[in-house]
Amino acid sequence: MYRTHTCGELRKEHLDLSVTLSGWVQKVRNLGGMTFIDLRDRYGITQLVFNEELHKELCEKANDLGREFVIQVKGVVAERSSKNSKIPTGEIEILVEELKILNSSELPPFTIEDNTDGGDELRMKYRYLDLRRAPVRDNLVLRHKMGFEIRNYLNTQNFIETETPVLIKSTPEGARDFVVPSRMNEGQFYALPQSPQVFKQLLMVGGFDRYFQIVKCFRDEDLRADRQPEFTQIDCEMSFVEQDDILNTFEGMTKHLFKTIKGIELDYEFPRLSYADAMKYYGSDKPDTRFEMKFVDITEDVKDSEFKLFSTTDYVGGICANGCADYSRKQLDQLTDFVKKPQIGAGGLIYIKYNADGSVKSSIDKFFNADQLLALGEKFNAKAGDLVLILAGALNKTLNALCELRLEMGSRLGLRDKNSFSPLWVVDFPLLEWDEDTERFYAMHHPFTSPKTEDFDLLEKDPGKVRANAYDLVINGVEIGGGSIRIFNDELQQKMFKLLGFTEEEAEAQFGFLMNAFKYGAPPHGGVAFGFDRLVALFAGIDSIRDVIAFPKNNAGRDVMIDSPSPISADQLEELNIALTLKEK
């Protein structure tokens, strides 16, 4: 037996007990006559003591141990003279009587401490060592716990976890598929699923009623910082439901997670904000509602102004930053530079300071007198000491820039605390998006999303105005999940395909088997999918999903630890009936 206890387990109640521990050498401190070792495993750190006087040889052996050696010790639990209140085992230590080296270790390329000296690249290459660090491991333990509680909740709600296939069929719509050549079916390919969408709908046709799966999905995209070619989804679908049934069920799941994982009771109904209002007040369909600072649209109020920018533009609007009237020239310049960054793209920033002394000072004093500015201030509900920041320009671009400015001000004012959580549902998304380049409508969610019954008559008259039974769960400005009520009627589905510019043949080729399934009594159904990686990252209080994945890939889609992808043998290629067509470089 390698151990009687873990390194996180022993307390004062175990005094005088003979124990066996195993673990890694975190630190060796030779104090002359006495040697102390911090022994580490997943469960904690326990201090080992070697007394030179009592066990000379043993103590010398201990002094020779290197960092990350794996050892087994036998000894007796004793009370520490100088206690360490920072760790749960801090009141005791082990007086070691036997020491066995289970494995040696070369010097690790970076320190295995909470704050390591290793850079990103190095830690990715030696991921198995990085995983030994408590902050990295804690994220993955959190992930385990969250998966477990999600399953607990959905099980009590009668959901059946059902595995759908990984080797499926390529469909040209949407993002790029990863494909898998089939050896047994010459010239043919499987595709890896971007989501189990079609299968979960088939399970509803199959009468499963409530389905879920925590499942790997795949997307062959050019990777951005926070994307991975393989990611994990909490995929769910329900039959005989309307939108409210789904929102209530998964609001319940979210509350269950906050309660069981973080001890936070969200004892209120999540706000439900229409897409239109989300855009109007926050310039985003995933607003960070940890703080107010809603947009105020003053386009109409200033359209007769002599200030050309205001009178000739689409949209003028701003936000009110409480208590920021004392911002310096430099601070205002920083904000101006911020909004003028290419990725934000505003032309400039207008400010109005409502000073604590009642005076008003603005960058548009030339065009507005104090009374006019005070009148504007009322629109923003600005009080003495507040700063109003205004942007003007083309509607969408300006809303977008104002959104970024609002988030920046939220951060500056400390209103975006990682330990505070503000969930909401964004609902009533548009059914379709017009694409200027291809001059056609695309499904905003996917082609099976049901339009709202009350907007049916707009489908032919004004498709862009049709709202969908689609919804997103947003927490702290992060889109955590989204879904929709599906079309389950063949006729309506055909109409949708037509709107989306599919010929009958194309629709048949891509979705034929689903359409066929719908002919045999499809029930009303709808669902939702949550980004599991992102949800865990939110709970962990970190920004990148990479930190909640055990073995992530880098931005080029490579696993630098195992050095993958890699060339395969000529035999393998031949068996698969494919050849490389490498481009000249």
Add this chain to the structure above:
Amino acid sequence: MYRTHTCGELRKEHLDLSVTLSGWVQKVRNLGGMTFIDLRDRYGITQLVFNEELHKELCEKANDLGREFVIQVKGVVAERSSKNSKIPTGEIEILVEELKILNSSELPPFTIEDNTDGGDELRMKYRYLDLRRAPVRDNLVLRHKMGFEIRNYLNTQNFIETETPVLIKSTPEGARDFVVPSRMNEGQFYALPQSPQVFKQLLMVGGFDRYFQIVKCFRDEDLRADRQPEFTQIDCEMSFVEQDDILNTFEGMTKHLFKTIKGIELDYEFPRLSYADAMKYYGSDKPDTRFEMKFVDITEDVKDSEFKLFSTTDYVGGICANGCADYSRKQLDQLTDFVKKPQIGAGGLIYIKYNADGSVKSSIDKFFNADQLLALGEKFNAKAGDLVLILAGALNKTLNALCELRLEMGSRLGLRDKNSFSPLWVVDFPLLEWDEDTERFYAMHHPFTSPKTEDFDLLEKDPGKVRANAYDLVINGVEIGGGSIRIFNDELQQKMFKLLGFTEEEAEAQFGFLMNAFKYGAPPHGGVAFGFDRLVALFAGIDSIRDVIAFPKNNAGRDVMIDSPSPISADQLEELNIALTLKEK
């Protein structure tokens, strides 16, 4: 709201309640004046009643409903006059007041009943309809429950469920990999994992201590009846453990499953049978121990016989079938034909009848007198009324044939009840297998399996004799899982690679990053993997894993429902830098 209750929920306590139900029309019975409909959903069947006198129009509408139409009804719960004790809702029915057709259905290609008229091919093509049948759905609900209880158990045992990557690296050893061309890394490929073996070992190096995952694995094999290109594994690994720790932990998991899922208490320690004894007594490393009928080796007893077959052969052995002395000529001929089938390959079958009247009759009366036969009978512990069946020939082939004969006799005697379960551990597997064709040793389990300490000295002297710390869990003759204690010492691992005929370069190329990881303090560790599909099939009492998979593939690796694999577009091929090299047919 589509329903107030499900179709499996209403009882006598709900009498007079107004309810709304939704579901599928299972059956319409027009009895003239009264129409009865069986309404079905996942949860059960509820009888609907339409009274022509009270609601003429409604009743006519009901009479027009086809099978598998999706409907919603409102009505009142009433007591049935003729109760149906076979279903939980059999005491009540719904007097329908409103009927809404939610969706129509074409006539399904087969009946949606427990016993359907649909053939295998048709049901695979319309799998979403087959899933509506209770026996099919029940298997998948069972699968969900088993997954849930496995997670429950392992969570209480401090295991962390950790997702390992699906896009990994191809290694030429073992079965064929499915590969995935990388668009972003020209000319390079990912591989889909045959198991997360390497990653779970890296997690142990990373200090995760206890890992598990219920995970899809992939093998590009020529498919046999009971293989699928994608299958699911319960994959587990533990650190600081010896073989017994692993057996005890997963024996606990198995008992937990039997108790929670089937209500069976296995309150004994699972037998542990050495590989050598399994072969000796059952001719198989996965013996069905629901019944005894162990092999008796009589080679030595008959080697001086005048019967040439006995005196010149490797092995003579048999089994004793209790109470079968009255087998007819015809029955014995059937058994002879059975063992002579090409896939079993015995030359013939020898029998000795120990008749109830004390007489003895055998097919070798010419060579053995009654006393000799009685003496042989003692070896088999044969009593009056028993039948001894004997095979003779080359050792392995004969053990194998005798194994098949034993199973056949077990089946004939009704000793292989699907509701009785006999688990055991087979231990002490040989470390290596000699392959005659390539004239080299192969790892029986995999190259990281640790030899038994007491056999270390045989490694160079007689490698074929070395036993491994490897074990299988066998239940009712099915290999449910297997695993081993791993080598965690670099030096021993190098020795193993040498034994397996790897050059240093080959070992480095294939396992370099694992070897590298082992340099930084790998803990002692070991693990096990269970075939989840097979485990569910065992619990469901069915033979094929296909029946416990929601969307299985056929023997050609095709999903005939979605018609996959399929050709991909020229654009896709070009982006991936590959071309087809179709062979002439």
